[in-house]
Amino acid sequence: MSNQAQAAMAQPESLAETLEEVLAGRRSIRRFSGDPVREEDIRRIVRAGGLAPSAGNQQMWRFLVVRSRALIDQMHKAVLEAVEDVLSWEESREYEGRISGMRNGATFFAQAPVTIAVLSKAYDQPLDLHVLPARGYTFEQVYRLRGDPGRQSVGGAIQNMLLMAHALGYGACWMxxxxxxxxxxxxxxxxxxxxxxxxxxPVGVPAQSPGVPNKKSQEEISAFVD
Ligand SMILES: Cc1cc2nc3c(=O)[nH]c(=O)nc-3n(C[C@H](O)[C@H](O)[C@H](O)COP(=O)(O)O)c2cc1C
Known part of the structure; x- marks a missing residue:
């Protein structure tokens, strides 16, 4: 192999190693210090989200950066009320132990100085929006057949933001x-x-450093179908 070719190979390998480090080091962070997130870092995190692939490159996402303490508190209150409401249902009684975990598991975003609210809309495709419904498909059947490309796209954007937040030294959680x-x-x-x-x-300075949760091995999650 020529020196030039070797140099060309060296770059991707170091890139892959860096990427693996970021991928493996990212954790869901659920406790935050009171320290702020710099606005330029928020912009960088959101920009990373916008670099994700999307069906038809439609970029069917919007990111609302919420920093207002008053608004975050109102959001926290709304979620807590909804969790309490669900817990009051007779249908929840059997699962109370697990559902009550949502009192914190669905509300800790309020500790963070910034919460990014992720919006998405449907993939604009005539087959999905017009042809299949006209053919009698329910929306659920359309999603099942077509795999809901809008939601899949926004998932990639969220992951990009989590990775950038981690690479910048912040903690975040997909909620x-x-x-x-x-x-x-x-x-x-x-x-x-x-x-x-x-x-x-939620994005903020982490106030915890959780261990790696159990992750299935490559062999467990994949199969080569030759
Ligand atoms: C679609 C989705 C929704 C999630 N919602 C919540 C949530 O509401 N609350 C929470 O504490 N964690 C939530 N998580 C984080 C997962 O619990 C977490 O990714 C998982 O336990 C693995 O941990 P890790 O992110 O540190 O690898 C969510 C993750 C995903 C992908």
Missing amino acids: CGPLVAGPALERLLKVEEPWRLVALV
């Missing part, structure tokens, strides 16, 4: 638990059709 109060949160955040709130991502 769907708060969506138990979805309609109330959408009202507070003034989310309008066709946008839907799909996740909250």
Whole structure:
């Protein structure tokens, strides 16, 4: 191999190693110090989200950066109320132990100085939006057949933001638990059709360094289908 070719190979390997370090080092962070997140870092995190692939490159996402303490407190209250409401249902009684974990598991975003509310909308494809429904497919059947490309796309954007937050030294967590109060949160955040709130991502300086949770091995999660 020529020196030039060897030099060209060296770069991707170091890039892969750096990427592996970022991927493996990222953890869901659920406790934050009171320290702020620099605005330029927030912009960098959101920019990383926008670099994700998306179906048809439609970039069907919006990120609302919430820093207002008053608004975050209102969001926290709305989620807590929704969790308490669910816990009061007879249907929850059997699962009370696990659902009560949501009192903290769905509300800790309020500790962080910044919460990014992630919005997404449907993939704009005539087949999904017009042809299949006209053919009698319910929306659920359309999603099942087509794999909900809008939601898949926004997932990639969220992961990019988590990785950038980690690379910048912050902690973050992908949260769907708060969506138990979805309609109330959408009202507070003034989310309008066709946008839907799909996740909250609190970002802050970590006040914990959790160990690596059990991750399945490559052999367990993959199969070569030759
Ligand atoms: C779609 C999605 C929703 C999640 N929602 C919550 C949540 O509401 N509350 C929470 O504490 N963690 C939530 N998590 C974080 C997971 O619990 C976490 O990723 C998992 O335990 C693995 O830990 P790790 O992120 O440190 O690798 C969510 C993760 C994903 C991907």
